[in-house]
Amino acid sequence: MSKSSKAVKKPMLLLFASLFMVSVALTGCGDExxxxxxxxxxxxxxxxxxxxxxxxxxxxxxxxxxxxxxxxxxxxxxxxxxxxxxxxxxxxxxxxxxxxxxxxxxxxxxxxxxxxxxxxxxxxxxxxxxxxxxxxxxxxxxxxxxxxxxxxxxxxxxxxxxxxxxxxxxxxxxxxxxxxxxxxxxSPTTYSEQIPYSSPIMPWDYYKGVGAPKLNNLDDLLNVLKLMHEKYPKTPDGKPIAPITLWKDWDSRGTMENARWLSNWYGYEQPEGTTTIQLNAKGEIVPLIDDNSMYKKILQFYYKANQMGLVDPDSPTQDWNKVSEKLTNKQVLLLWYSWETGFYNSIERGKKGDGNVAIPIADTHIFQASDAYYxxxxxxxxxxxxxxxxxxxxxxxxxxxxxxxxxxVNGFEGFNYEKTADGKFKLTEVGQTAFQKNTxxxxxxxxxxxxxxQSKLNTMIISDFAKDPKTGEFYNSNYWAATIEANKTALTTDWQNTYNAENATDYYLKHKMIDIVPNINTSLGSDSSDIKNKRSQISDYVKNTSWKMVFAKNQAEFDKLWEMMKKDVIGLGWNDVFASDTEKAQKIVKMRADALAKK
CATH class of the missing domain: 3.40.190.10 (Periplasmic binding protein-like II)
Incomplete structure (x- = not known):
């Protein structure tokens, strides 16, 4: 998918918990x-x-x-x-x-x-x-x-x-x-999707295959990934399965992209245009290099995963295209972007209880921006x-x-979707898997x-969370009445019965495990040439060191790299860039408060 969205940047992109949504966030659609x-x-x-x-x-x-x-x-x-x-x-x-x-x-x-x-x-x-x-x-x-x-x-x-x-x-x-x-x-304060943009997601059949143990924290997650990998080391056709797979080519904002997004599981984002800070829903700022930062916690998680043999050895050299192939083949056990489910999930597989779904971890508190109204x-x-x-x-x-x-968003009528008797749309049998099968x-x-x-622009001006005037439904096919009805499969109903919730977002809201904040889209100000140069040097250093820490040979080396990074970035102008980023964050905090006041 796109980085984007990341949007993932990123698919990007786009961006959703969809059977078919990857086609939105990753590339695009259309021909008729x-x-x-x-x-x-x-x-x-x-x-x-x-x-x-x-x-x-x-x-x-x-x-x-x-x-x-x-x-x-x-x-x-x-x-x-x-x-x-x-x-x-x-x-x-x-x-x-x-x-x-x-x-x-x-x-x-x-x-x-x-x-x-x-x-x-x-x-x-x-x-x-x-x-x-x-x-x-x-x-x-x-x-x-x-x-x-x-x-x-x-x-x-x-x-x-x-x-x-x-x-x-x-x-x-x-x-x-x-x-x-x-x-x-x-609206500026609505979140419409059925699953948070970044949250823990795993194959339901494999998770149940090891007893579906309750996950209280990241250590529990690592332990269940290990159990799953021991029981399911390869796909049915012999391809190796990796519990966690990482990739470098999306790294931006001066950090390791895969670590930045997992910080959202514990309530912190790194705002666009910043390099040195993490921000929570209350407007509190934590320096990225703080010993208690969520960024360090996630690097430690990946380091421990690698020590346990759970990180894909291809991670340091592979790009997103290789990762997307693995997702399509169900060669990855832990996903963290909602739209990644679209590489494998389908209604037909769902009928057999097969597919990637949200698996909540009890101590998480997800940071989630609302729909991108602006x-x-x-x-x-x-x-x-x-x-x-x-x-x-x-x-x-x-x-x-x-x-x-x-x-x-949906391809072309007669191939990907067709009209229903009431004038709405439903996916065709081909359309349900056209993306995954490259039909x-x-x-x-x-x-x-x-x-x-598909469209290689990999982004849209108007979201798929806009209403099609012809049908009155979102362009996003996951939210068509026909799709919702068709998606009442063994996979979805089993998940719903297990977690007593309609979907993942509903679960996190019920259990007060998510903060939905207004999605702010603005300019945070351009850097002076001095700040820009310092930011560039710090970004390169932090990204490179982060990867070294994940693959450190032992805890002592991990700690040494962290301490060295904390010291070295000061010499690269960290304090000046941090002051600039802190000022930018205040604009976000104010705009979010203003949006909530108008709600």
Whole structure:
């Protein structure tokens, strides 16, 4: 999945406890247009009648092929968008996407291209980068263009204007330069998903196979992982199973990504744009290098797991693509992103009691941000030197249309889903497993494997937790009435009976084991050149040392590395960066308090 979302960054991405949700957070969906590239007619969907993608779309000339260079921080893929999604946008807009992915090419790509004065045509960048790009003149003012859109214009007043206005220091006139990603239409304090974004998740059949012991703490978790691994060392077809698998290529914010997210299990987040702090729901700040920090606790957990032989030996060298293969093959026992379940879970497997589910640990207290009403930390923008910005805007407007969202989130009608008698949607038998099986797509839609051909943008402007006007249900197929009914399998009912809860979020709320805080999406201010340099050096040092600690030969070496890191980062300017991060955190604390006051 995407980093994103991480979103995981990350799938990213996207981001959910879904059978099919990985297709949202990881890549995307869509193909069902019969429009020809040169057509100047309003865009149409076979199932929805005319859905104009732009009020001005009929004035645009689509006869000339247009290649859009997409600088995309969310992408896990670099190169030309191919497959069925590539054919869809080629047929519909005569557009080809050429994706540049820092997650593939490295962070230097942003520095090199921005220094050259041309980051790309369509930009998907982080909030802190947006704050640099506005004064540098590298992105376009979209205010006037948005007024002429069919879909995006609906979000101008309540979403786009407030977000852009927060960049007052570099945008005093309140112009709209960027469109936040994954915006929900619920409320700023609602959490809609059935499982927290990060929480302990394991295979239900394997967990029950070792007696389903109650887990009181992380030591209990390690012990049950050991029991499970001893009983289930390999998949039925002989592939090795790893209790815990780690990967480096998502490491960001100056920390080990896999450790950062497990800190959420115990009530702490590391805010976007910071490197040195962890923050809880009460607004309390703990330095990352504090001996009692949750970050250190999670590093210790991974170290102990490795000492017990529970960490995948591929971890130091593998990338996310390799991990996703293992998830698809059920070669991993502990998952911690909700959307990871979508790599393996299916209704058919659920009928047999097979699938990954939440397994609560009694001493956890999960930190969970609400739905991303104002977006989630990245934005769509158009480069100031973009070729044919009006056609790019038309494409962006379509991405936010009901048709565009259906493609991205759920694929195409007749293949992935179909209408029900009451006018709603349900997944087809093929659609239930098209992502996991990389099901071949009919040639008329572009051929190739379904997963291979999904949208490589790996992010959306509007969230799947927005209502489809055609059905009145979320775009997220997990929340369709038909899916909920179909998903009443042996897996879900057994879990519900065991934990006396409707779903994982319900369980954590009932037992007061979760804090849901308003999702704040804003700029925390750009770093001065001095802070930026210090932050970069500290980030590299902390990430590298964290990995060394996990694979330390003994506890003495682990402790030595920690003490050395605490000392060395001070010399790299830790105190200055910590002061900057603490100031940034105060803005988050205030905005969360304001959101709760308006509730």
């Amino acid at each position: 247009s019969n429009n020809k590239a040169a057509s100047t007619e309003p865009s149409k969907s076979p199932d929805s009648g005319t859905e104009a993608t732009s009020k001005a779309s009929t004035a645009l000339d689509h006869s000339k092929p247009l290649t859009i260079t997409v600088f995309d921080n969310a992408a896990n893929y670099q190169g030309e968008q191919k497959g069925w999604y590539g054919k869809l946008i080629k047929d519909k807009f005569n557009i080809t996407l050429n994706i540049l992915a820092p997650q593939v090419a490295g962070d230097q790509l942003y520095k090199t291209r921005s220094a050259a004065g041309n980051l790309g045509d369509l930009l998907i960048v982080n909030n802190n980068q947006l704050e640099e790009l506005i004064p540098a003149g590298l992105i376009m003012d979209l205010t006037g263009k948005l007024k002429n859109t069919q879909n995006l214009s609906k979000y101008m007043d309540n979403h786009f204007k407030p977000f852009n206005a927060a960049f007052q220091k570099v945008n005093p006139d309140g112009k709209i330069y960027a469109l936040p990603t994954f915006e929900a239409d619920t 977006g989630n930390g990245r934005v769509f923008a158009i480069g100031s030197k973009a070729n044919d910005p009006d056609r790019i805007m038309e494409f962006m407007d379509w991405l936010a249309s009901p048709e565009g969202l259906r493609y991205y 071949p797509v009919p040639d008329e839609y572009g051929g190739g494997g379904y997963q291979d051909g």
